[in-house]
Amino acid sequence: MIEIKDLHAKVEGKPILKGLSLSIKPGEVHAIMGPNGSGKSTLSAVLAGRSDYEVTSGSVTFFGKDLFEMSVEERACAGLMLAFQYPVEIPGVKNVYLLKAALNAQRKARGEPEIEAPTFMKLVREKLKFMKIDNSFLHRAVNEGFSGGEKKRNEILQMLILEPKLVLLDEIDSGLDIDALKVVSEGVNSLRDAGRSFLMITHYQRLLDYIEPDFVHVLSDGQIIKTGDKSLALELEDRGYDWVVEETA
Amino acid sequence: MKHYAQVFEAFNQGADDGWLKSQRIAAFARFEHLGFPTPAIEYWKYTDTKALAKRDFKLATDYDQQAAQQLMADKGLQLDAYQLVFVDGLLCKELSNLEGIQDAVVIEPLSQALATELELTSGMMGRLAGIDVDVFTALNFAFVSEGVVVRVGNNQKVDKPLLVTYLSTATEEAVMSHPRILIAAGASSELQLIEHFIGAEEAKNFTNRVVEGVMERNAKIHHTLLQQPSDKEWWVGRIQIEQKRDSRYTSHQMNLGGKLVRDDLVCDLNGTGAECDFAGLLFGRNRQHMDIHTLVNHNAPLTNSFETYKTIMNDRASGVFNSMVIVKKDSQKIQAVQNNANLLLSDQALINAKPELEIYADDVKCAHGATTGQLDMDALFFLRSRGIGEEEARGLLTLAFANEVIDKLELPAIYNLVETAVAGQLPHKIELDLIQ
Numbered sequence: 001m002i003e004i005k006d007l008h009a010k011v012e013g014k015p016i017l018k019g020l021s022l023s024i025k026p027g028e029v030h031a032i033m034g035p036n037g038s039g040k041s042t043l044s045a046v047l048a049g050r051s052d053y054e055v056t057s058g059s060v061t062f063f064g065k066d067l068f069e070m071s072v073e074e075r076a077c078a079g080l081m082l083a084f085q086y087p088v089e090i091p092g093v094k095n096v097y098l099l100k101a102a103l104n105a106q107r108k109a110r111g112e113p114e115i116e117a118p119t120f121m122k123l124v125r126e127k128l129k130f131m132k133i134d135n136s137f138l139h140r141a142v143n144e145g146f147s148g149g150e151k152k153r154n155e156i157l158q159m160l161i162l163e164p165k166l167v168l169l170d171e172i173d174s175g176l177d178i179d180a181l182k183v184v185s186e187g188v189n190s191l192r193d194a195g196r197s198f199l200m201i202t203h204y205q206r207l208l209d210y211i212e213p214d215f216v217h218v219l220s221d222g223q224i225i226k227t228g229d230k231s232l233a234l235e236l237e238d239r240g241y242d243w244v245v246e247e248t249a
Numbered sequence: 250m251k252h253y254a255q256v257f258e259a260f261n262q263g264a265d266d267g268w269l270k271s272q273r274i275a276a277f278a279r280f281e282h283l284g285f286p287t288p289a290i291e292y293w294k295y296t297d298t299k300a301l302a303k304r305d306f307k308l309a310t311d312y313d314q315q316a317a318q319q320l321m322a323d324k325g326l327q328l329d330a331y332q333l334v335f336v337d338g339l340l341c342k343e344l345s346n347l348e349g350i351q352d353a354v355v356i357e358p359l360s361q362a363l364a365t366e367l368e369l370t371s372g373m374m375g376r377l378a379g380i381d382v383d384v385f386t387a388l389n390f391a392f393v394s395e396g397v398v399v400r401v402g403n404n405q406k407v408d409k410p411l412l413v414t415y416l417s418t419a420t421e422e423a424v425m426s427h428p429r430i431l432i433a434a435g436a437s438s439e440l441q442l443i444e445h446f447i448g449a450e451e452a453k454n455f456t457n458r459v460v461e462g463v464m465e466r467n468a469k470i471h472h473t474l475l476q477q478p479s480d481k482e483w484w485v486g487r488i489q490i491e492q493k494r495d496s497r498y499t500s501h502q503m504n505l506g507g508k509l510v511r512d513d514l515v516c517d518l519n520g521t522g523a524e525c526d527f528a529g530l531l532f533g534r535n536r537q538h539m540d541i542h543t544l545v546n547h548n549a550p551l552t553n554s555f556e557t558y559k560t561i562m563n564d565r566a567s568g569v570f571n572s573m574v575i576v577k578k579d580s581q582k583i584q585a586v587q588n589n590a591n592l593l594l595s596d597q598a599l600i601n602a603k604p605e606l607e608i609y610a611d612d613v614k615c616a617h618g619a620t621t622g623q624l625d626m627d628a629l630f631f632l633r634s635r636g637i638g639e640e641e642a643r644g645l646l647t648l649a650f651a652n653e654v655i656d657k658l659e660l661p662a663i664y665n666l667v668e669t670a671v672a673g674q675l676p677h678k679i680e681l682d683l684i685q
Binding site: 087102 | 625627630631634639648
């Protein structure tokens with residue numbers, strides 16, 4: 001589904017990713033862990049298409065296409081979705097408007113007709129219920145005045161409605177209490193299937209108790225230095241990162 | 250100037266001797282004396298009328314009926330309203346409709362009122378917007394011949410809005426028009442006035458309209474201005490309102506078109522409890538220049554004024570927002586709020602924002618603020634990352650910025666018109682009744 005080969009990227013002239021390679025196949029759930037400053041968030045930003053990150057070499061193909069040839073919105077329409085660590089507040093744009101505009105933009109890109117209003121509302125209500133979000137939420141401006149937990153739930157709600165093929169979850173667990181984490185994880189798990197993949201970026205093993213990964217990667221100084229299964233995450237929780245760094249040095 | 254003198258002479262020569270003729274002569278003399286304003290005058294600091302002064306405009310004597318009808322069909326508002334339509338300054342009877350007006354309400358073309366009720370009409374004209382107010386107001390008076398007279402009797406609520414549409418057509422030679430609206434709103438009366446200025450794409454005319462309104466005790470006027478001349482047109486407007494006790498004037502000024510636009514709005518709050526509430530939007534593109542000046546005189550205690558103005562400037566457009574609130578010495582316990590926010594959509598766009606307060610009373614509540622910024626790049630990225638195209642995402646965010654003002658537009662036809670003008674073709678709005 002996505003092939004990342006020897007990716008190098010800079011932020012403000014400073015190299016952050018230094019030869020990262022990763023391959024994700026349909027249906028797989030990958031977790032990337034690593035200490036602060038290792039390049040975790042840079043990876044998700046580069047994949048989603050943020051302009052303040054400069055790719056200096058390497059390649060990424062998404063369903064066989066060069067990802068860097070695609071605009072931000074083209075990536076989204078092709079099925080890539082970034083669930084933000086810090087979702088932005090957008091005063092004046094209602095949630096319902098965002099959801100409908102995004103869904104229709106993606107349908108249009110796929111050559112499908114716009115969704116009928118009643119069908120759309122039925123879909124949205126069903127997903128709201130699943131995410132334990134009140135209907136009044138639709139009339140509120142996107143993330144404006146939302147708590148950290150509400151913002152993350154909103155990200156997952158968008159995911160449930162847009163049904164992306166590859167989801168990048170950037171520290172989706174940060175700032176969540178256990179109850180919110182459960183709701184968010186259930187949302188993610190409900191979408192797991194043989195055709196959909198996830199790349200989770202996280203500091204903590206805790207998230208992986210709720211969303212079980214097939215692979216765990218350790219990112220350090222812009223490279224993946226170790227890959228294992230979920231037992232690696234437990235080991236990292238126990239022993240920290242230093243031993244991996246030393247082992248591979 | 251010489252050109253104006255020639256046009257004026259030919260225009261006023263044919264008029265009957267009497268009040269109007271002598272008033273026009275005085276007004277024209279005033280205009281000649283003042284001349285077109287230059288940026289050396291503080292009041293016109295950011296708006297240069299030099300290019301306007303160079304142009305020669307004629308007065309229309311006729312218009313293309315078919316072009317007018319087409320323009321009205323293409324861009325006119327579809328509203329259940331009393332309608333008066335002017336084309337290049339001339340009354341268009343075919344498109345006007347004043348049928349069914351209630352007895353105690355008079356709505357008629359100014360030309361008719363001047364012919365049949367000169368005494369009453371002359372008493373209304375120039376009372377608030379006389380020749381000393383401003384050079385363009387003097388110019389308007391010099392050439393005044395058409396417009397609207399509205400008299401609403403005590404306790405009368407006009408049962409439908411009054412829609413005045415001004416069509417500006419693409420003429421061989423550019424024309425000017427100087428319409429004037431005179432309003433006398435009786436005690437506890439209610440009027441909704443909508444003015445819609447529409448310019449044909451190739452029109453390059455000059456419109457200079459004046460509104461004078463006197464509001465008696467507890468009268469209410471709801472005034473909407475939709476201003477959409479072509480981007481080759483010159484547009485100057487002035488609204489002067491006098492408010493007596495407990496009257497309430499609300500204004501929605503939507504400045505959406507024109508090459509050079511200057512819009513003045515003045516309220517004199519002369520009676521205790523009088524209140525005015527202004528909301529406005531200036532949306533400029535290409536090389537448009539738009540200037541809005543407001544003035545509220547708190548001449549009585551316990552009066553309130555509220556202002557919310559937003560400007561959006563794109564490309565090389567420039568905007569001016571200047572609001573002045575003056576609180577007289579004995580006007581205690583007044584409240585005045587001036588809010589202004591400006592959005593620059595390009596590096597070359599420019600805004601000059603200046604909210605001002607002059608307070609001579611000591612027990613008042615005044616607040617003012619102005620902010621200027623650009624679109625939030627994080628929000629733009631977020632919307633695009635959900636699949637929304639860049640242009641649409643920009644439109645959505647621009648609309649979101651303007652929403653505080655355009656949400657106040659209650660009539661859907663007007664709301665949609667402004668929304669489309671601001672955000673371009675956004676996907677259809679969600680039907681609100683479906684989301685309960």
